[in-house]
Amino acid sequence: MSEMTNSYDINEFKNPIFTVDSVLFTVKDDALKVLMVKRANEPFIGNWGLPGGFVDVDSDTTTDGTALRKLEEKTSVAPQYLEQLQVFSGNARDPRGFSVTLVYFALIPAQEVSSHIDTVDDVQWIDIKNINSLSIAFDHKVIIDQAKERLQQKALYSMVPVYCLPEYFTVGQLKSVIETIIGKTIQRKSLIRRIESTDMFETIDEKVKSGGRLAQQYKVKAGVDIVNFERNLSS
Amino acid sequence: MSEMTNSYDINEFKNPIFTVDSVLFTVKDDALKVLMVKRANEPFIGNWGLPGGFVDVDSDTTTDGTALRKLEEKTSVAPQYLEQLQVFSGNARDPRGFSVTLVYFALIPAQEVSSHIDTVDDVQWIDIKNINSLSIAFDHKVIIDQAKERLQQKALYSMVPVYCLPEYFTVGQLKSVIETIIGKTIQRKSLIRRIESTDMFETIDEKVKSGGRLAQQYKVKAGVDIVNFERNLSS
DNA sequence: AGAATAGTGTCTGTCAGACACTATAGA
DNA sequence: TCTATAGTGTCTGACAGACACTATTCT
Structure with missing residues (x-):
């Protein structure tokens, strides 16, 4: 039955890991770019990954809030457009166990973030064409590809x-x-x-x-x- | 940073409640119907809710598997079509705290399930037009409405x-x-x-x-x- | 004047809507 | 033959593609 068991324990063992990530796109220098963050922790330390993280159940009212909060931490501004892309899940995509990532897909004008980004070196606009030549964390390469496809479809209608x-x-x-x-x-x-x-x-x-x-x-x-x-x- | 904190504890307090629900549609007697389940437990005991439940991290390989498993428990067959609808989340939609529900949207021919459903009384095809006159659990009324809209859109293209x-x-x-x-x-x-x-x-x-x-x-x-x-x- | 970009006029092609027309089965 | 449903022929309308043409600004 939906959303409950008879004796639900919020600390129940073996819950999936749940995170919220965002694929933030912009167009800059006539190229489609994605905001990527250099990972400072395991797993995939040193690789590029999507900006995101855990829900803060005390301060976030919805997962949209989580996505916005995490994006603002990296860009200091809110994207102009935000919508859910898709959930990616599985017991094999994260070495720590069954994981669920809700991915958002966002758009922002390049100049709204560029000044902030230029001052740090762990956050960067990556040209979508260069994704394949980089080390990308988790299945984020696949995720970015899906997001790109969706964006391209949407641009047509x-x-x-x-x-x-x-x-x-x-x-x-x-x-x-x-x-x-x-x-x-x-x-x-x-x-x-x-x-x-x-x-x-x-x-x-x-x-x-x-x-x-x-x-x-x-x-x-x-x-x-x-x-x-x-x-x-x-x- | 995506999908991790420095010292991630799988039993960390205050994780959101994560469930998977499905809106299974069929067309029967010239009416669009949704499969609903009468809730046997709190919260919303006795109300109608969508079929769904928690991920079983040992047997499910992805959330698609969770959705299929839960649907098969109610209908004894797999739907012909299954796709993600959307995540619904918030700290107000479940009395037990911040909750996240991944909702799938599924289609099946009526006759594939009818014989099985007729033998139980807690699972039923509900005419979409009668949803408003029933007591529906959580925000499932809104969810069904979204799913219906998506189905209608898809039917056009x-x-x-x-x-x-x-x-x-x-x-x-x-x-x-x-x-x-x-x-x-x-x-x-x-x-x-x-x-x-x-x-x-x-x-x-x-x-x-x-x-x-x-x-x-x-x-x-x-x-x-x-x-x-x-x-x-x-x- | 010439280059560059903005904006219009208008013809074609594709495909959905409309609807009349033909085809075939059962009563 | 009459009714019901299946299936075709074909005209119209909406809207995207193509592309020539005009307009305006700068050098």
Whole structure:
């Protein structure tokens, strides 16, 4: 029966190890990057791992809180977008026994964290293309791959990539971020059609220079939800 | 740092309570139904709850195994389709403290379980429309609602609803199941186009009577993955 | 003027919706 | 023949892809 046994003991032996980790993405220098942390403890000491840790049942009200708290410890700011990716579990993925990791998938504009990250050397943006050449803790390589796939899918039918951009952004910037995420080019026209067909954005009066004609700036309207389109972009 | 503290103690005080629950759907008598279990223990004794329970770290290799094991205890068979829905967590959703529930979302043909279920009275298919008039344990009402939403979404861009049907099925049966799930009618023609455009199905030589002209039967090809379409049906 | 980027106009292609039409079984 | 369900033919509509064209800014 759900969530109970007859005499539940909170210290019951052989509970799974439960942790919360996050795959925080950003787009920087035209590359998709993940925030990784150099592990200071066993197991996998010295390897790169995802930021995360245990729930603090006294201060966290939900696991979302745990994810945010752990991310803020590493970046000093909260991501603009956070959603659950998936749980990864098993009796073989952690040498200490059966473990369960709830993985979140998050987005943030690069410049919101860069200044903080530059001052430490155990937290770093890793280019997704270099993951395979590094020593990665646990099954975090697989996890990152799953997260990347999800992000790429979402970029085809939603506007989530805007959360990799600063408050004000141009069509050109959004196009570039989307293209970096999905790894192929898209039609500028299609993007504009989508921007105009949703009610997610408002235009900013002041335009901005971009090497050519001044570009219209947009921002996400306050309090709007992400719109999902009923059709994918070229996939 | 992910998945460890300096001196991790598996019996550390104040770990969250971790359970695995499943929302098992079927379509029966033209209604979408969920498998619910009458709780025999506190908390919420006597209320209806989702089938689930604790991980058995000795026999389960992953949480998928936990979900399947718990479902088989109630139905005596394995569902045809199983995927993670979401984690629900918080310090307020269980009177015993911070709890984490990994919820799976599963599909099964009604006739595969009905004979077994009819012999017990603490396990039952509940019509989704009657959920609000029952006493439901924990936040399981909210969970079921989320699961229903996900199922409805999936029915618009994938063929998952076939997993509510027996091995051999007709277009008419599939159409009816989809319509029950999403709560509106769809075009028979659109469904046939989708069936023919994917490589998921094979036709069965023997046709079957259905009140009119004999109907072509289909089955899911062995070992195929679910196809996701790039467009939704009318939503 | 020429390069660079922003933005529009508009045609095509794909696929879902609509719905009339044909096919075939049983009463 | 009448009704019920299966299955086809085909037109329309929505929206993404393609790409030429115009607009504006800087050098």
